[in-house]
Amino acid sequence: KRHRFWETQPVGQFKDIGDPSLPEGPIEPPTPLSEVKQEPYNLPNLYEWNTCDINSEETCNEVYTLLANNYVEDDENMFRFNYSKEFLRWALQPPGYFKSWHIGVRVKSSKKLVAFITGVPARIRVRDEVVTMAEINFLCVHKKLRSKRLAPVMIKEVTRRVHLENIWQAAYTAGVILPTPIATCQYWHRSLNPKKLIDVGFSRLGARMTMSRTIKLYKLPESTVTAGFRKMEIHDIPAVTRLIRNYLSQFFVAPDFDENDAEHWLLPKENVIDSFLVESPETHEITDFCSFYTLPSTILGNQNYTTLKAAYSYYNVSTKTPLLQLMNDALIVAKRNDYDVFNALDVMQNETFLKELKFGPGDGKLHYYLYNYRIRQALKPSGLGLVLL
Numbered sequence: 001k002r003h004r005f006w007e008t009q010p011v012g013q014f015k016d017i018g019d020p021s022l023p024e025g026p027i028e029p030p031t032p033l034s035e036v037k038q039e040p041y042n043l044p045n046l047y048e049w050n051t052c053d054i055n056s057e058e059t060c061n062e063v064y065t066l067l068a069n070n071y072v073e074d075d076e077n078m079f080r081f082n083y084s085k086e087f088l089r090w091a092l093q094p095p096g097y098f099k100s101w102h103i104g105v106r107v108k109s110s111k112k113l114v115a116f117i118t119g120v121p122a123r124i125r126v127r128d129e130v131v132t133m134a135e136i137n138f139l140c141v142h143k144k145l146r147s148k149r150l151a152p153v154m155i156k157e158v159t160r161r162v163h164l165e166n167i168w169q170a171a172y173t174a175g176v177i178l179p180t181p182i183a184t185c186q187y188w189h190r191s192l193n194p195k196k197l198i199d200v201g202f203s204r205l206g207a208r209m210t211m212s213r214t215i216k217l218y219k220l221p222e223s224t225v226t227a228g229f230r231k232m233e234i235h236d237i238p239a240v241t242r243l244i245r246n247y248l249s250q251f252f253v254a255p256d257f258d259e260n261d262a263e264h265w266l267l268p269k270e271n272v273i274d275s276f277l278v279e280s281p282e283t284h285e286i287t288d289f290c291s292f293y294t295l296p297s298t299i300l301g302n303q304n305y306t307t308l309k310a311a312y313s314y315y316n317v318s319t320k321t322p323l324l325q326l327m328n329d330a331l332i333v334a335k336r337n338d339y340d341v342f343n344a345l346d347v348m349q350n351e352t353f354l355k356e357l358k359f360g361p362g363d364g365k366l367h368y369y370l371y372n373y374r375i376r377q378a379l380k381p382s383g384l385g386l387v388l389l
């Protein structure tokens, strides 16, 4: 397939796959800051760049509405991600974030927000090298402006603004294949409210299965089973940071969280992220951790329901409690909080629990990419310790 834009970018090219002469690491060296393009790229005449202040209620509303109406849909166009405003403020303001990386495109005349792309800084370890990267996300062009080739200029503009902060690598995911995935992950779903999932067409009644048999199949206990299982609290940050740093060290690509990062990314936030840990009742040691984020989807075209309440597996660490039991407790909490479905990728050690906990495979894949960083060969999903929002 021709990738007119990506063939011009410092990313692994399909033609280079398996070429042992190409070293692992940055593809292009940094540019002296004085040589980075100082002014924004040109947009088509009717449009202008506009840095979005996500802390402004009005602007946050505009970003929320643009995404709610125009962001990613499933392959059958039955669902569309419906990131909440509080989720967007969380996702876009980690420690060290740059407001200039929250980039909007507006119609000059009406000032209507018609496109958006974001970056946030993250320290990501690749093998044994920690690289400060931009995590690129929320690339969205209004449905009425598609195939005007806006995406390439938006990607070049966010790249330029990242370069101005002396950062030369990036990480991103996509449901489509671009040059060149560092890993291709399968997503899985665990029904929590099978009746609603079947009614809205997310799931189908299994062959030779009745609805009551299906409800029984996915039934979960009211309470968690692990002694010492509780919500994470602010005083747990040092212990949880130690636990997750140690756990993530086994993966080829993973975030290099410090306590500041852990406070932002892992502390519970209502309707955004839920995180739990196991504190040994005897020793008070923190031995395990699990977390999921809240990303509802709008249900397109169903009479009875408008929203699918979905939990997405985030970072999970098991050192004493079996991962299977830990994740089952996460399912129990999600069900108790009225989530309809619990989603997970087959990254990290997730494949050890997916089938046993009655996850079913989704109908798509999520591809992970690095910008300006070559790795010798693609990773298995179990080598990936990075979850993007």
Ligand SMILES: COc1cccc(CC(=N)NC(=O)c2cccnc2OC2CCNCC2)c1
Binding pocket: 072, 073, 074, 075, 079, 080, 081, 173, 175, 187, 188, 295, 297, 308, 310, 312, 343, 344, 345, 364, 366, 388, 389
């Ligand atoms: C159920 O509603 C949907 C609405 C839009 C798209 C999809 C399918 C899909 N594309 N799912 C994922 O990408 C996905 C499935 C499991 C776990 N994380 C995921 O994506 C995350 C991470 C990447 N950015 C979007 C959220 C489903």
